Amino acid sequence: MSKTANAGAIGARRAWLGVGAPVIALVAMIIALAVFAFWSVARDQDQGFERNSSRLVSSGLEGRARMMGAVGLDYANWDAAFENVSVRWNQRWIDASFYSSVADQMVLFRQSGAVRYSWASDAYKAYESEMAAAIAQAGAQLPNLRRLARAPTPGETVAHTYARFGDNLLIIAVMPITREDDAARIAYNPLRGYDYLAVVKIIDAAGFAQANRSMSIEDFHFIAPNAALGDNMISLPVTTPAGTNVGNLVWRNAHPGTAAFQDRIWLVVVGLLCIGALTLLITRDLVYRQIRAMAGAEAMLEASRVKSEFLAKVGHQLRTPLDGIIGYAEIIQEETDSPEARNDAERILTAARHLNVLLNDILDQSRLDSERISVKREVLPVVGMVAEVHGLMRPTARIAGVNLTVQPSAAANYVVADHVRLRQCLLNLIGNAIKFAPRGNVSIKTRLQQREGGDMVVFDIVDDGIGIAKAEQQHLFQPFSHANAQVAEIYGGSGLGLSIARDLARAMGGDISVSSELGEGATFSLSVPVASPRALKVA
Numbered sequence: 001m002s003k004t005a006n007a008g009a010i011g012a013r014r015a016w017l018g019v020g021a022p023v024i025a026l027v028a029m030i031i032a033l034a035v036f037a038f039w040s041v042a043r044d045q046d047q048g049f050e051r052n053s054s055r056l057v058s059s060g061l062e063g064r065a066r067m068m069g070a071v072g073l074d075y076a077n078w079d080a081a082f083e084n085v086s087v088r089w090n091q092r093w094i095d096a097s098f099y100s101s102v103a104d105q106m107v108l109f110r111q112s113g114a115v116r117y118s119w120a121s122d123a124y125k126a127y128e129s130e131m132a133a134a135i136a137q138a139g140a141q142l143p144n145l146r147r148l149a150r151a152p153t154p155g156e157t158v159a160h161t162y163a164r165f166g167d168n169l170l171i172i173a174v175m176p177i178t179r180e181d182d183a184a185r186i187a188y189n190p191l192r193g194y195d196y197l198a199v200v201k202i203i204d205a206a207g208f209a210q211a212n213r214s215m216s217i218e219d220f221h222f223i224a225p226n227a228a229l230g231d232n233m234i235s236l237p238v239t240t241p242a243g244t245n246v247g248n249l250v251w252r253n254a255h256p257g258t259a260a261f262q263d264r265i266w267l268v269v270v271g272l273l274c275i276g277a278l279t280l281l282i283t284r285d286l287v288y289r290q291i292r293a294m295a296g297a298e299a300m301l302e303a304s305r306v307k308s309e310f311l312a313k314v315g316h317q318l319r320t321p322l323d324g325i326i327g328y329a330e331i332i333q334e335e336t337d338s339p340e341a342r343n344d345a346e347r348i349l350t351a352a353r354h355l356n357v358l359l360n361d362i363l364d365q366s367r368l369d370s371e372r373i374s375v376k377r378e379v380l381p382v383v384g385m386v387a388e389v390h391g392l393m394r395p396t397a398r399i400a401g402v403n404l405t406v407q408p409s410a411a412a413n414y415v416v417a418d419h420v421r422l423r424q425c426l427l428n429l430i431g432n433a434i435k436f437a438p439r440g441n442v443s444i445k446t447r448l449q450q451r452e453g454g455d456m457v458v459f460d461i462v463d464d465g466i467g468i469a470k471a472e473q474q475h476l477f478q479p480f481s482h483a484n485a486q487v488a489e490i491y492g493g494s495g496l497g498l499s500i501a502r503d504l505a506r507a508m509g510g511d512i513s514v515s516s517e518l519g520e521g522a523t524f525s526l527s528v529p530v531a532s533p534r535a536l537k538v539a
Contacts (some may be wrong), residue, residue, distance in 0.1 A: 024280065027279055029367075053303045062160075072174075074118075074176060076157070080093075085195050108195055113140035115136045115137065117429040122274075139161065141240065142174055164247045169247065177197060203222065218254065219233075223250055236249040237472060246348045375417075375504070383408055385422060385423065389423060393434065400438055402434045405441070405442070423502065424500075441463065444460075445462060454527075459527075460524075460525050461524045467521050473516065478497050512524060
């Protein structure tokens with residue numbers, strides 16, 4: 001396998017590990033979180049069903065007990081009943097008066113639990129006496145039974161209790177037989193005790209079946225206190241006021257949340273899996289695109305590196321013969337007496353030196369591209385640098401008819417930069433200004449600029465030349481580029497100067513920017529870090 005193919009395979013694996021694996025993990029986590037969230041909702045619904053159904057059954061039980069109490073008060077809180085039951089026993093009147101179309105059984109009993117009278121509906125005639133005894137015993141066991149007659153209001157004379165008869169639940173309302181007048185009822189204190197009326201509602205198999213339908217629950221029934229519960233059953237203990245458990249009301253736990261969860265979770269999981277699969281397909285496409293982009297970028301970087309190495313090697317190979325050409329041309333120019341030979345030697349020198357400049361630019365660009373160029377950190381006086389470049393560029397400006405001036409700032413004293421590279425940047429910017437402002441004015445200005453990250457000394461190279469259009473300024477600092485084709489044709493140049501200058505400025509911790517309008521000249525600003533007091537002390 002070739003190095004390129006092997007690198008591609010390694011890149012693909014890295015891309016999948018870096019992108020594909022996290023996406024798969026994210027999809028799996030989303031599915032797990034979704035399942036957990038639905039399961040939590042289902043569990044909450046199940047718990048809500050248990051609470052609500054228990055509350056519903058308990059409310060129904062209490063409602064039946066209150067209804068029996070309301071029915072019994074019509075009989076117990078009645079002067080005629082008091083006269084014919086408690087004052088003197090009138091069997092005929094009692095038989096004619098103590099029956100009901102609402103209650104299932106009515107029992108008159110003494111505080112001792114002895115049954116004095118019983119009435120039962122036709123459905124329960126066969127068990128009337130046995131149930132009457134159980135009802136009287138349950139009523140006699142009520143706490144504070146004797147005090148019921150002295151309650152402030154008739155409604156407070158009613159007490160409720162429960163009893164079990166086989167598989168039937170007996171809901172019992174107990175109240176004393178009293179006078180209708182509250183004062184007379186409270187003042188009465190019989191020596192032999194009160195007579196009590198128990199009004200009973202019997203919940204049998206038919207009653208539980210009806211409750212199933214009315215409360216929307218299943219398998220509702222009554223069991224003994226010690227009977228085992230079946231699977232998925234909810235239990236509600238039925239206790240007397242004395243705390244005795246007479247049995248348990250039980251019904252099936254429908255688990256509505258779990259049932260819905262089991263029915264629908266697969267649709268959710270399948271939907272999430274489809275989304276996950278679609279995500280993976282999109283991720284796969286994105287990963288492959290990323291791999292291709294990375295491969296292309298790596299190929300471009302490799303090509304750039306190879307190109308830079310090639311240019312560096314070729315440049316070094318060309319420099320030796322070029323130096324020889326310049327040397328021989330200078331010898332010919334110095335030693336010949338022929339004017340024509342001197343002119344030819346001058347043309348050779350001009351062309352060779354121009355070629356040398358281009359060669360140096362190409363070598364600098366290749367070093368910058370391969371990041372092999374190094375810059376020194378030297379403390380340099382701003383005034384000295386300005387004077388140096390002004391002296392170097394003054395002959396060139398004189399030949400071009402350009403008025404080159406200097407306007408230094410007293411606030412800009414010292415900078416930290418590479419002397420050679422800073423001079424190279426300034427010479428490049430001043431040379432461009434002279435080139436594009438023939439017969440015009442070029443000014444070298446300095447100023448101190450305060451910035452949050454550190455103060456800068458800015459060298460402003462200002463000319464009143466042809467200027468640069470806004471749309472063309474973005475291309476100025478790209479290698480081998482000009483503002484436009486017309487400028488390149490008229491003024492020439494390799495298109496590397498500004499690119500190299502900006503890269504060198506940034507390598508020294510500064511930058512180069514441009515401000516210009518077409519036909520109104522241009523200002524190139526080179527910023528370099530100010531020398532700190534510590535750097536000045538070390539220097």
